[in-house]
Amino acid sequence: MAFAQLALQSIEFSHPGMTMPLFTELTVQFPFGWTGIVGPNGAGKTTLLKVVTGELEAHGGTVNRQGQALYVAQRTNDPPEQFEDFIWAPDATVLKARLRVVEDWPERWDTLSHGERKRAQIAVALWREPAVLALDEPTNHIDADARRLLRRALQEFGGIGLLVSHDRALLDELCSQCVLLDPPSAVLRPGGVTAALAQLDNEETSARSANDALRRTETRLQAEAQRRRVVADQKAAGMRGSKQIKIPVHDHDGRAKRNLAKVSGKDAYAGKMVAQMNQQVGKVAKQRAGIEVKKRYETGIWVDGASFMPRDFLLRLPAGSLPLGGDGRQLHFPDLVLGGTSRIALTGTNGLGKSTLI
Ligand SMILES: Nc1ncnc2c1ncn2[C@@H]1O[C@H](COP(=O)(O)OP(=O)(O)OP(=O)(O)O)[C@@H](O)[C@H]1O
Ligand SMILES: [Mg+2]
Structure with a gap:
């Protein structure tokens, strides 16, 4: 060689x-x-x-x-x-x-x-x-x-x-x-393939659970960001309300001004928190995108809208025999009934006549 x-x-x-x-x-x-x-x-x-x-x-x-x-x-x-x-x-x-x-x-x-x-x-x-x-x-x-x-x-x-x-x-x-x-x-x-696929399965399982955990975190963070946005909006609306309250000419002790500063300060803080949460959400989403979760391959065949045959049987073949090739061999089969939901295994060694029977 x-x-x-x-x-x-x-x-x-x-x-x-x-x-x-x-x-x-x-x-x-x-x-x-x-x-x-x-x-x-x-x-x-x-x-x-x-x-x-x-x-x-x-x-x-x-x-x-x-x-x-x-x-x-x-x-x-x-x-x-x-x-x-x-x-x-x-x-x-x-x-x-x-x-x-x-x-x-x-x-x-x-x-x-x-x-x-x-x-x-x-x-x-x-x-x-x-x-x-x-x-x-x-x-x-x-x-x-x-x-x-x-x-x-x-x-x-x-x-x-x-x-x-x-x-x-x-x-x-x-x-x-x-x-x-x-x-x-x-x-x-x-x-061999069993070892290779087992290794792949392990990697996929851990990738999938890491991905699931991050998705839950992402959802939580999104909800929290939303909640804070609502708070921030309420604060902003509150502040606009306070702004409209005229500061009295004689704000002797500066109370109204202090209140206004407090409200706008809270607003800025709430806004910052929203931005922070959004940043967190972005980070988690990015982490999640980095995890490769392979799609699972389905096996089998699906036919949309298919239903089983409502009849009692599709085929009835009384017992008989079939010639196999030219050398006089015969395949003898019993009564055959094929129903709408039948699943039939046809087994036998190569050359026994499975295809001929079908
Ligand atoms: N001559 C061709 N022209 C265009 N697409 C092709 C051609 N030959 C194969 N393909 C496509 O390339 C892809 C890979 O085909 P290939 O036959 O290599 O897959 P396979 O892994 O051997 O699949 P199977 O397990 O079904 O035998 C399939 O999507 C197939 O449809
Ligand atoms: Mg192939």
Whole structure:
């Protein structure tokens, strides 16, 4: 394997039409072994893999990369490049066995299940021995068996690996560090994703409680400032009232003048207090703005105004069987009833006929 090195220096990138850059000033070094790339949907994980492997060009900064880089997409629509070569290569025997790739697969790619295609795709990628291997969601939609085979094969990889995955266990098992993406920021944390996210959670929790405390203080200060403004206004009105009281010509003991001075003095004092309170409010607001409280990402799907189907059932299918492929295999199913509020899990290993049934 060629000497590998991978470093990003001040990378800038945005897709056409984006109002905010996806990455700015992104500087990361990737060591040998696997680095997890973690972030919510749309955070730029796939984009990062493509920038790193040269499929996309950064708009600023530099990608220092030596040796061959391979990007392995999540989708498995097309057979991998060099699939035939791999099948007949003498040095592919171990990988073929390890990932259980069968020799007739290139001819019948169209009939392979996703899990089988994924195993083939990754086997070929590993066989090509790239210096940098970037895998996009390799374990999505594959069963436990295939996942185990993949994990073992990936553990053997000796180059620099980037792994985008929502499979926490896989990230924990393979990765020695994680890049957490949250545009436009990206942070590198040591350890598997569980450790990295726990650290992030802690920081977020303390930021959130500091923010809450400051918000309560801000509200209190605002109320106090308002109260003092009212007092100051009352004082000012009172003073205007006193001013109108004519100071008697014979203010022998200067009492009226003293009273006036007292009132205007109080007014100035109240005004100063209001200004002070406002200053405090401003300070707290500024402190609060300095605390970054990340928004929580919701998962799941909401449809506005949606309601459940009022009917008793949407579908009734009496027990029967379905042919699976051309080799005479059959899928036998029991009576099926689908109600308006049904939530149905359809489970089974890859290639068992789940998609066919649907
Ligand atoms: N060619 C493109 N043109 C314009 N916008 C794009 C393009 N490709 C991706 N984007 C946008 O860039 C953002 C990041 O996309 P990307 O596919 O890198 O996210 P991701 O982290 O891989 O998400 P997911 O977890 O859903 O796979 C998204 O908002 C996406 O819509
Ligand atoms: Mg993606």
